[in-house]
Amino acid sequence: MNYFVGAYLNGQLTGIEKAQVNRVKLFADAGWPAQCLYTKYNPKIHENAAKFGLQGRCFTLYDYFQGVTDDEVTSQDWVDYWQTTCHFKLDFVDIAPDIRIMDEQGRYVAYAHFAAKDYRQLVYVNYFDSDHQKVKRDIYDSRGFLSQTKFLKEQQRVQAEIFFNRAGQIKIEKTYQEVNAQTVLKRIMLKDFQQRDWYFDTEEEFQTFFFNTLYEQGDIYFCDKNGYIGQAMANTADNVTVCAVFHSTHARQQTDVLGSPLKSSYRVPLSQPERFDRFIVSTTLQKQDLKARFDNLPPIDVIPVGYIQPVTVDLQQKKRHRIIGVARFSPEKQVLHQIQVVNRLVAEFPDVELHLFGFGSRPEEQKLRDYVRAHHLEQHVFFRGFVTDLSSEYAQASLQMVTSNEEGFSLATLEALSFGVPVISYDIRYGPTELIEDGVNGNLVARDNVDQLYSAVRSYLRNPQLQETYMQNSLRLAKRYTEEATKEKWQHLLAALGDRHDV
Incomplete structure (x- = not known):
């Protein structure tokens, strides 16, 4: 069994849980056994799993020891x-x-x-x-x-x-x-x-016991929450196969990836690499950065956390001044920058709209709402909340902005491009620089430079021919991330890990 291990599955997906859902479905399509495994107690795990089509493919540590990993529902009046x-x-x-x-x-x-x-x-x-x-x-x-x-x-x-x-x-x-x-x-x-x-005596000790007990020869654990369960994974028995999955940047300062302190999320695998059989990253650049900084790492595989599904896109249906933003409301996403850009665009583009899809910190969201209210942008900026399937939204949008100060991959960027939605993003490690070709399917502007972001968006909205070109190129370049291409990468990794078991 291939286990994708996290901490908690909520009714709203963060990027990591979204990546797990994608991976389970890809493995299911390929006929490879896979389940999502979570370590925190969650009485709604099976209800939440059903929302994302994962019935029978999710359970928690507590489910396992309580003997209730099934999906059977009972009721009482x-x-x-x-x-x-x-x-x-x-x-x-x-x-x-x-x-x-x-x-x-x-x-x-x-x-x-x-x-x-x-x-x-x-x-x-x-x-x-x-x-x-x-x-x-x-x-x-x-x-x-x-x-x-x-x-x-x-x-x-x-x-x-x-x-x-x-x-x-x-x-x-x-x-x-x-x-x-x-x-x-x-x-x-x-x-x-x-x-x-x-x-x-500790949750960590309990978790390690669980991983060792559940494990059978040939199983593979893919640790998606290294900050929370990395040490418990590192402490497993020598015969247990554990791969650390990197979903974000590993260094705190992206201007100094070779020297700045490590993020706590990846401190365990990078300080105890001998305890892990494989590292999995989403981009070639992150693999290069890791190898440049650390010696004696396990083999590193580059596998995108997402892939595109075949969709039919009618570019004529797109609303040319409709912008989409898909991000958590948290400081590192800098969603306020997107709203500030729209505020400057309104005078020239009275019909411009920014539709924000996300959830997160209430104080952060309130700060955004306060700015919208103070600048009278209620008819231009819309808070749409968490939506499981954004297909119809991407079908109407003509542009996406990414204003994070860092991204491990950016599933939202790949999804946008697959629907012919160009992306204008800050030039940041790692995903946007790999997914966006500046001047081809979008633009990369200097990190945290709202003026440059505004200028790039303004130029795009003013030029219908540029919009058409970027949209066509978005569809074309997104095909590098097909399900088959991603499946081949996983097949190569599973074969390599299978060879390890045969030794």
Whole structure:
């Protein structure tokens, strides 16, 4: 089995999880076994997986030890149970799919939260003592069973967590202690696994045990979250095959990739390269930078994190002054630069629009919204949120801006080009410099230079012939990243790792 290992799969994809989804689908198309594996507890993992077509291909460390890696869904009529069997009085909350629960004596004992107003999918139940202090929370898996119980003490700090299988048997216990006013994990107990109990002092130790236990001869772990689980991966047994996948830049300062400190995300594989069988990067330039800085690295394979699917593009349907931005709302993406460019374009292009697709930091998003409001750009800048499939948006857009100060690859850039959407980007490591040919399918301008960015966008919008040329070239050059081409790279890597097992 090929395992793509991360920390958490949310209902909204970051670049890393998007890359994992793409990779699983590519492997499935090729007939290679693959699953996404996550180490954090997540009672919605299977619900989220279904959103992205990954049913049966995702599970967590907790699922594994709880014995619930399947997708089976069960349901219970909780309202009927509480009213008919327990004789509780229920107070339905008007503004949320929630219920306050009173016992037969009228005491307020619990508060239940559901996923929707049909009151079928129970999310959690909070329990209270006689002083109305929350003392316990039951968390229900999206598949319908009680999955976890948290015991709480003063100020709702966690005292212990218990994890169950579908039959209600305890499979994992975690205990905590207050240290300097902080809740600190003290011990993890794995109950009745392989006919005995196991004890761990740290999450890292627990994770390594999981990787070693799950592993079978011929399996490969592709570590996509090196900052969070890199050390647990590095600590696995010598016979376990582990590849570190680089999704972003490895040096903090892109102006000094050979000398600046390393990012914490890649400190483990780059300081302990002997513990990894392979490094995988998305661009040739990053491979060159790594080899120029470090000795004794494992073999490095260049495999893009994304690939294009065949699409039919009608360039006549594009709105010539519609710009798209696809990025998280986080400081390194510098989305404000895009809005500032639009603010300068409005006078000359009254119909210019910037559609922003992304999510992230609330303070960062609020800063963007405040700027839009202050400059009266509500009819020109639109916050569209997270959208799973942007095909129809790319079909209408005529330009994409990338204003990050760094990018490992930039899936959004490749997707845009595949729909005939040219990209004007800062000239940054690594993806944009490899995907964009300046003056051919877009433009590369000096990093963080908003004036140059504005000038390039303005020139593009003023010249219909240039737009047509860039769009045609975008479609042509994106074909370098077909599914077949990417599949060949993965096939070469898997064959090389298979040869290692045969030695």
